[in-house]
Amino acid sequence: MRRFAFIEPPDLAAATEALARGAGKAAILAGGLDLLGEMKDRIIEPAAVVNLKTVRGLDAIRFEPDGSLRIGALATLASVAAHPRLGREYPAVAQAAQSVGSVEIRNVGTVGGNLCQRPRCWYYRSPLHKCLKKGGDVCFTTVGQSRYHAILGGGPSYIVHPSDLAPALIACDARITVVGPDGTKDLPLEQFYVLPSVRLDHETILKPGEIVTEVSLPASASADGGTRSRFLKFREKDSFDFALVSVAVALRLQGNSCSAARVVLGGVAPTPWRSKEAESAIVDRSIGPRSAAKAAAAALADASPMSHNEYKIPLARTLITRALLETADQGTGLAPS
Amino acid sequence: MARLVKRRVNARPRRRAGILARQAGRRPGPVDPHRRVFLRLHVNGADHTIAVAPHRTLLEILREDLGLTGTKHGCELGECGTCTVLLDGIPVLSCLALGLECDDRPVVTVEGLADGPTPHPLQEAFTELGAAQCGYCTPGILCAAKALLEADPDPNRDAIREALSGNLCRCTGYIKIFEAVELAAKRRREPRAAPSRETLFGRRD
Ligand SMILES: Cc1cc2nc3c(=O)[nH]c(=O)nc-3n(C[C@H](O)[C@H](O)[C@H](O)COP(=O)(O)OP(=O)(O)OC[C@H]3O[C@@H](n4cnc5c(N)ncnc54)[C@H](O)[C@@H]3O)c2cc1C
Ligand code: FES
Ligand code: FES
Numbered sequence: 210m211r212r213f214a215f216i217e218p219p220d221l222a223a224a225t226e227a228l229a230r231g232a233g234k235a236a237i238l239a240g241g242l243d244l245l246g247e248m249k250d251r252i253i254e255p256a257a258v259v260n261l262k263t264v265r266g267l268d269a270i271r272f273e274p275d276g277s278l279r280i281g282a283l284a285t286l287a288s289v290a291a292h293p294r295l296g297r298e299y300p301a302v303a304q305a306a307q308s309v310g311s312v313e314i315r316n317v318g319t320v321g322g323n324l325c326q327r328p329r330c331w332y333y334r335s336p337l338h339k340c341l342k343k344g345g346d347v348c349f350t351t352v353g354q355s356r357y358h359a360i361l362g363g364g365p366s367y368i369v370h371p372s373d374l375a376p377a378l379i380a381c382d383a384r385i386t387v388v389g390p391d392g393t394k395d396l397p398l399e400q401f402y403v404l405p406s407v408r409l410d411h412e413t414i415l416k417p418g419e420i421v422t423e424v425s426l427p428a429s430a431s432a433d434g435g436t437r438s439r440f441l442k443f444r445e446k447d448s449f450d451f452a453l454v455s456v457a458v459a460l461r462l463q464g465n466s467c468s469a470a471r472v473v474l475g476g477v478a479p480t481p482w483r484s485k486e487a488e489s490a491i492v493d494r495s496i497g498p499r500s501a502a503k504a505a506a507a508a509l510a511d512a513s514p515m516s517h518n519e520y521k522i523p524l525a526r527t528l529i530t531r532a533l534l535e536t537a538d539q540g541t542g543l544a545p546s
Numbered sequence: 547m548a549r550l551v552k553r554r555v556n557a558r559p560r561r562r563a564g565i566l567a568r569q570a571g572r573r574p575g576p577v578d579p580h581r582r583v584f585l586r587l588h589v590n591g592a593d594h595t596i597a598v599a600p601h602r603t604l605l606e607i608l609r610e611d612l613g614l615t616g617t618k619h620g621c622e623l624g625e626c627g628t629c630t631v632l633l634d635g636i637p638v639l640s641c642l643a644l645g646l647e648c649d650d651r652p653v654v655t656v657e658g659l660a661d662g663p664t665p666h667p668l669q670e671a672f673t674e675l676g677a678a679q680c681g682y683c684t685p686g687i688l689c690a691a692k693a694l695l696e697a698d699p700d701p702n703r704d705a706i707r708e709a710l711s712g713n714l715c716r717c718t719g720y721i722k723i724f725e726a727v728e729l730a731a732k733r734r735r736e737p738r739a740a741p742s743r744e745t746l747f748g749r750r751d
Contacts, residue, residue: 216577
């Protein structure tokens, strides 16, 4: 790892100021799991590292009197996964946090770091490949190996967004708060992410000096507020791994009839991928194997696989079908064995 | 010669809530990349004060500055778990922790598991059941297993599997490791407990 200056700001104002002074050459350190990996591989070589963990009060997980939830950017994935009320009210979020990495990763990794983590594409992570995202001319997946890459929303880069938490939070209608030199912004988490056709150098709207401070979830997306949610993830290595495909669903049900739905996929696109097609295919229907399969097919109707990742289409369809059926207590959709 | 900056250090290690809470030890100004600052490390109950630059990881400091080479250096990217140590009592990857973040916090490495000449019950069980072959994964696995047994004295197989899911072993196939953790847990209740028949003979009857 290259040497860097180490800054421990006492508060957010000092942190944004240190980042602004670094003029794009200063990096934010939360748990450091992703950042230090990138620095070791020399994908980024910041002149200064700003340790957010010295800013107090950013790691709280707090239910408000109205039943909504705020999760500080520095809350660890382990604390999200283990929070009893969070697990009851927003099961998809707890399940997603629990599915990230290993115990050691969850003990240190933070919510903000998970949402802002950089792609895991092997060309992006390779010091030998100057790919599009690093200012080069080619997305090597178009000529090389595309097993783990995008089937939706790709071009000109075909990375997939690696976060497990993001699809679950978006399904639960989360908003994100960003503090920066121009003040505070609060926006739907869905709009925080941008496709490579809009921006190549980053997967989010974050500008230098901006810091994610928290995410908030409305009471209406909680179990108490009448929403059921669920997160499913398929990974190649069962001990721990990034998602090949993940899906988060949040449903409002009247009996077995679905009155509102959010369906968000992970691992298939350069951003968490909300499927309005699947949502409108299931709303006002009763949930059963046929309607769930139809919604799943709708989600993948526009998929365009690359040379090595067509397998993701049936995988995503199956996961969506299962997630819808399981959330509505209609079984798993799997043939009995 | 790098300039050394003198800093106030607390006399006694304090147990903090988690990895995130260390406002108390915050350095007032930026640490220059080429400067080293004093770091107070509490490793396996002993205090060390050493001068380190910001880019050094806990793993490098343990192995290179303190000579504690029990903790192994593997992938360096979080994927193998062989560098696992206990920080504030919880398992973390020392390859992805900066030394300066561990100022004044207790660290336990594999060297700290034994009680004087007496090996830790996990170490006994690992030896007895052949749960270590080349042994490269063992220090990390022992630390992760110690944290598990402290949180859950009677873990079932699934809990053990989950607690050790971040630790790769390329030799044993894991079964002996799981059985050794089970035996060590059992011996906390029954010090003379023998390995199960399945462990010894490969079948239950
Ligand atoms: C072996 C391994 C396995 C993993 N498995 C998974 C997995 O299965 N699923 C998954 O989703 N992720 C996985 N991850 C990715 C990720 O590292 C973790 O999910 C973790 O949450 C990252 O958090 P962190 O606090 O360590 O982030 P850091 O490394 O500190 O930060 C990550 C990035 O976000 C920026 N950043 C951090 N906090 C903020 C903030 N508050 N505001 C603005 N920018 C910020 C940093 O500058 C950096 O660029 C894995 C990582 C490793 C090393
Ligand atoms: S060396 Fe730290 S996880 Fe492999
Ligand atoms: S004993 Fe060789 S890697 Fe585990």
